[in-house]
Amino acid sequence: NLVASSAKANAALHLSGVIKRFGGHEVVRNLDLEVRKGEFISVLGPSGCGKTTVLRMIAGFEYPTTGRILIDGRDVSRLRPDQRNLGMVFQSYALFPNMSAAANVGFGLKIAAMADRDIQRRVAEMLELVGLTGLERRFPYELSGGQQQRVALARALAKKPAMLLLDEPLSALDAKIRLSLREQIREIQTELGITTLFVTHDQEEALSMSDRVAVMNSGRVEQFGTPLEIYNRPATRFVASFVGTLSVLKATLLDPASGSVEVATATLKNLELPQGLARGDHLSLAVRPEAIRFGARKGDAILRGKVTGVGFYGSVIRVRLIVGNETITIDTFNTQLSSPPSRGQDVDISIDPKSMFVMRAE
Ligand code: ATP
Numbered sequence: 020n021l022v023a024s025s026a027k028a029n030a031a032l033h034l035s036g037v038i039k040r041f042g043g044h045e046v047v048r049n050l051d052l053e054v055r056k057g058e059f060i061s062v063l064g065p066s067g068c069g070k071t072t073v074l075r076m077i078a079g080f081e082y083p084t085t086g087r088i089l090i091d092g093r094d095v096s097r098l099r100p101d102q103r104n105l106g107m108v109f110q111s112y113a114l115f116p117n118m119s120a121a122a123n124v125g126f127g128l129k130i131a132a133m134a135d136r137d138i139q140r141r142v143a144e145m146l147e148l149v150g151l152t153g154l155e156r157r158f159p160y161e162l163s164g165g166q167q168q169r170v171a172l173a174r175a176l177a178k179k180p181a182m183l184l185l186d187e188p189l190s191a192l193d194a195k196i197r198l199s200l201r202e203q204i205r206e207i208q209t210e211l212g213i214t215t216l217f218v219t220h221d222q223e224e225a226l227s228m229s230d231r232v233a234v235m236n237s238g239r240v241e242q243f244g245t246p247l248e249i250y251n252r253p254a255t256r257f258v259a260s261f262v263g264t265l266s267v268l269k270a271t272l273l274d275p276a277s278g279s280v281e282v283a284t285a286t287l288k289n290l291e292l293p294q295g296l297a298r299g300d301h302l303s304l305a306v307r308p309e310a311i312r313f314g315a316r317k318g319d320a321i322l323r324g325k326v327t328g329v330g331f332y333g334s335v336i337r338v339r340l341i342v343g344n345e346t347i348t349i350d351t352f353n354t355q356l357s358s359p360p361s362r363g364q365d366v367d368i369s370i371d372p373k374s375m376f377v378m379r380a381e
Contacts, residue, residue, distance in 0.1 A: 064235030106175030283343020
């Protein structure tokens with residue numbers, strides 16, 4: 020297959036059959052991943068799923084038990100970290116506390132024996148890139164968390180690495196800084212066109228920043244796709260529940276041919292069903308909070324429920340509803356809801372059958 024092999028040759032990063040065991044415990048299981056030049060990739064998953072171990076193997080802090088890691092077509096699997104030409108940013112800024120911002124950024128260049136004048140020029144360029152011009156002489160303790168992390172980013176980029184590896188770089192920052200740094204990192208990454216791998220447990224970060232997201236669970240990548248694919252067409256039950264909010268209704272299949280099912284208070288029609296189901300099978304119907312509307316709309320699945328909670332989140336109003344025995348969550352733009360329902364009220368809701376994921380009940 021010519022197309023596939025040329026894609027491989029162009030891959031900025033290629034993990035092939037990578038397994039990592041600690042003692043008898045397999046924490047990364049047969050991982051295959053190809054990243055294109057200039058892509059921003061997130062590795063997303065819950066604590067302990069193995070995402071940091073993947074990053075540490077790419078960086079060279081761990082070696083794979085089996086399998087290969089190629090960067091720009093070169094097998095780096097057994098090379099030391101300093102032989103891989105990578106830039107790294109960690110959660111704990113890891114700046115040298117006794118060095119100014121400028122000295123931190125220039126440190127690697129000095130080690131690489133770059134001429135002083137070139138170092139000065141590069142450091143100025145990098146600090147400008149991250150918006151810290153004027154703070155060159157400050158020491159880390161004189162900088163905010165967000166500024167320290169921007170110094171760390173400038174330091175990681177100073178040697179013009181082949182790839183940038185980011186290990187939860189925003190987790191230690193407060194919410195507002197985290198949001199603005201997200202955008203800044205993505206802007207800088209796009210400007211430089213540098214291939215980037217970002218490890219996070221925060222689905223919102225992964226969805227909002229990435230070209231593609233690899234969702235990991237117990238050592239495996241369960242889905243590798245664009246944020247929209249991951250959100251709209253989750254490949255597994257785990258991906259569906261880990262990414263985004265999902266309400267699940269229990270249902271029983273009435274007729275596989277017409278896709279009709281029975282839910283607590285109603286019969287729903289025209290659902291897209293997975294293959295191989297039979298009449299009477301127990302199903303789970305999953306739906307995103309923004310795919311549900313208040314009121315009875317023709318052609319949609321109409322259900323009736325009781326409001327148990329109303330939360331105001333600025334642009335969005337989040338309503339919890341009991342339908343049968345299940346709690347479901349509905350998000351509506353503030354501007355689209357003239358008067359939010361109140362607790363205890365009985366309301367009709369409508370769901371477009373096409374926006375439901377139908378799964379076999381567990
Ligand atoms: P977190 O977000 O909590 O850091 P993670 O998804 O990054 O989690 P890893 O740090 O990659 O997960 O760890 C995956 C598994 O490997 C965990 O069960 C962890 O305990 C184990 N592990 C990691 N490093 C080692 C090690 N050096 N020796 C033994 N076990 C390890």
